[in-house]
Amino acid sequence: MPLTSEPAVTEAAPADEPVPRRAGPPGADDPTALRVVPVRHPWRWVGVAVTAVLLAQFAHGLITNPAWQWGVFARFFASETILRAVWVTLQLTVYGTALGFALGLVLALMRLSASPFLRWVAFGYIWAFRSIPLIVQLLFWFNLAYLYKRLDFGIPFGPGLFHLDTMGLVGAMGAAVLGLALHQAAYAAEIVRAGVTSVDGGQLEAAAALGIPRLRRLRRIVLPQAMRSILPNASNEVISLFKGTSIVSVMAIGELFYQVQVIYGRNGQVVPLLMVATAWYILLTTVLSVLQHYVERHYAKGAAR
Template sequence: MTRDAAGGRAARREDGEEPDGLPIVPARHYGRWVAALVVLVLLAQFVHGLVTNPGWDWETFFDYLFAESVLRALWLTVQLTAYGTVIGFSLGVLLALMRLSGSPLLRGVAWGYVWAFRSIPLIVQLLFWFNLAYLYRELGLGIPFGPVFWRFETLHLVGAMSAAVLGLALHQAAYAAEIVRGGIIAVDPGQREAAAALGIPRARQLRRIVLPQAMRGILPNAANEIVSLFKGTSIVSVMAIGELFYRVQVIYGRNGRVVPLLMVATFWYIVLTTLLSLAQARVERYFARGVGRTRPRAAWRRALARLPRLPRLAAAARRPAAGAPAAEGPATQRGAA
């Protein structure tokens, strides 16, 4: 009989049915618990060090966090990032279209630009543009080997700020061109073929069909480049431009408070990078409409969405209590049956 019972249990397991009377034991992930414990201990030690170590000098940190000179330098950093992004990606789109052109000349020029500006370090490019007046005292506009219509003194035309914007934008354009080109190539060629069969002009194909689909592949890499550009603006400090990192260096060079001043710069870099990441997520969600599965909302978003419905849920929970006697009828009828 015992063997029969065991055989019956085995048969029921093969059929996929749950055997009666057997306890269900949840899986225990001991490795996860140990890893979580180690992480919590390390995190607690780190926080304890932040609070108790006097070397962090939080008083100096809060004194300079919203200092006027720091905020002005932060605004200049944001300006450099904005100029470099707008000019760099505008030129990058043009270079990407040249790389995809049917003209060998345009393809060669675009390839040469990308090759050159990706090969030369950014600091070398910045110093070159900053010292352009040493190479060309005047810049002119006219006919090659002919008359010159306008002349400009290079020293007045390309200052420190102009050289920084020029260097950052031209350097960024080389990387933006490859990002945009990769996004366009990723679009199914059948989309353009179908649009051409319908007689849609090529410019409209690109604007209304190709680029909206390519943006889903372009945005993550483009956002990474913008964040890298934002943090890379600190390199213009070699030209004595008062951006965030340069201003912090000047301040701790005077008072000797190196660590808290570096933490001030770190704090603002983290804040603005977080804002850029949030903007990236929103733009990605916009261009991902109607594609694939809808991503579930985060837990905190779901909790906030439930707040306006709490009064209605409470009222609905009270209604069955008032109609409880009426609910006994079906049970009584089933008992009589």
């Protein structure tokens, strides 16, 4: 008699009855009992070790190499001549930055204007001043009296009503500030324009729908948000302008690099005097970077990152 197998019947567990869990190691349900193993980065530590060795070698060379002449460096670092030169460098930086970004803001608004005339005027200015090297611009302003003996004001292509002699109109310091500011304005305009265009246009439409005046929209809505994009690039330009003031040494202005050149031209101590200028540039650039950090943190309030 053949044997028949009947299919197995599986009964479903009642809905209110918990499904038994598979048995695991003791403590598996307790997160605090789990062992956390950090990700290991062996090559990172290798990089740290190599960098530390290189820095130690560099510092050892600076300290032990007599060619650096640290005694001469210490004698001239805080001398009266160098401090006056640092003050002139700071003046050029502040005046060039303030005037450059003020004019750059106007040029940026002109480029964003609905008027084709204003857009093309701003574009022409930016194109011209970014195309001509800064040293050429400075020399043109410095030799303004040679190019134009006097400036006449009156009827165009006709007789002049009064005139100004240009011989004492623009001195060396004025020519330097004028050249730096006009050159800086061309770059500042593009930085400000990029920051303004990064703000969502829907916010301007909402502000216009609420009846907020255009100037207040720009001052209270657009610029505070645009500063998050403007500040990093603007800070780079300020630092570049601070170091770029050394180019006015061609006009015999007593800024830091020019005075260093004058001193080592007299005593022949080139390396320690160059280290004096380098140390001052590093110190003041560090101060500007710290200020940049706090200003960026102020305008980053409410940002996602």
